[in-house]
Amino acid sequence: MFDELEPDPACAVCGRRLLPGERPIAFITREGDSVVVCELCKPRAEAAGWLRPEEAAAAGGPGAGRDRRRRPGMLGGFWARGRQEDEERESRPPPREESGRRRSPEPAPERDSPPAANPDPDPLPGGEITVADALYAFNHSDHRRTVAGLTRTLGAPRATALIRKGNGEGDVVRLTIAWEITWYQWEVASSGRGHEVRESGKGETIDQLGSADRTWNLMTAADGTLEEKTAATPPVEEA
Numbered sequence: 001m002f003d004e005l006e007p008d009p010a011c012a013v014c015g016r017r018l019l020p021g022e023r024p025i026a027f028i029t030r031e032g033d034s035v036v037v038c039e040l041c042k043p044r045a046e047a048a049g050w051l052r053p054e055e056a057a058a059a060g061g062p063g064a065g066r067d068r069r070r071r072p073g074m075l076g077g078f079w080a081r082g083r084q085e086d087e088e089r090e091s092r093p094p095p096r097e098e099s100g101r102r103r104s105p106e107p108a109p110e111r112d113s114p115p116a117a118n119p120d121p122d123p124l125p126g127g128e129i130t131v132a133d134a135l136y137a138f139n140h141s142d143h144r145r146t147v148a149g150l151t152r153t154l155g156a157p158r159a160t161a162l163i164r165k166g167n168g169e170g171d172v173v174r175l176t177i178a179w180e181i182t183w184y185q186w187e188v189a190s191s192g193r194g195h196e197v198r199e200s201g202k203g204e205t206i207d208q209l210g211s212a213d214r215t216w217n218l219m220t221a222a223d224g225t226l227e228e229k230t231a232a233t234p235p236v237e238e239a
Contacts, residue, residue: 148224
C-alpha cells in the first residue's frame with residue numbers, strides 16, 4: 001500500500017512538504033484513503049480517528065485502505081462504535097453547577113491567520129520600501145503559512161531583514177528565515193499593486209548564508225509572523 005512513496009511527500013494534515021530526512025507516517029483516513037503525515041501531526045491524525053495501516057488491516061482486512069467506501073464488517077464497525085460513544089456522551093445531562101458560581105467563558109479557538117490590520121500601506125515614491133512595509137506584506141501572505149508549518153516541526157527559527165539597494169530600480173527587502181537544517185529567503189519589493197512577496201532562495205545549512213543575512217534582527221511567532229526587534233538596525237546591501 002505504501003511501498004512506493006513520492007519523494008518529499010506532503011503532510012495530509014498541515015499540507016507542508018516533508019524535508020529530506022523526515023520520516024513520513026502512513027495512515028488510513030476515515031474515508032479509506034492512504035495518506036502520510038509528518039511526525040508533529042501524528043497526534044492530530046490519531047485524534048481525527050485515522051488508523052495506521054496495520055490497525056486498518058486488523059479492523060477490516062488488507063483491502064480496507066483501497067476501498068474508499070465505508071462497509072460494515074470492515075472500517076464501518078470501527079467508526080460505528082466511535083459514533084455510538086459520541087452520541088452517548090452528548091446525551092448525558094451536563095453536570096450541575098453550584099449556585100452562585102458562574103461558568104467561565106470558553107476561550108476563543110486558535111486562529112491560523114494574523115489579526116486583521118490596516119490595508120497594505122501605499123508604496124513610497126522612487127521604489128523605496130521599509131522593513132515595516134516588507135514585514136506587513138509577508139505577514140499577510142501565504143508564505144507565512146510555510147514558516148508556521150516548519151516552525152511546528154523544526155522549532156523556532158532565526159530571522160533577518162536586509163535592505164538591498166536597487167541602484168535606481170527600487171529597493172528590495174530580503175527576509176531570511178533559518179533553522180538548523182534548512183533556510184528560506186523571500187524578497188519584498190514595491191509594485192503598482194502595493195508590495196510583492198516572492199521566494200528567492202533556500203538551502204540546507206546556515207553557513208551557506210552571508211554574514212549580513214545572519215544578523216538575526218527579527219523575531220518570529222508560532223504562526224509564522226515576523227516582527228522587528230527593538231532598536232535593531234537592518235543591514236544594507238549595495239547593488
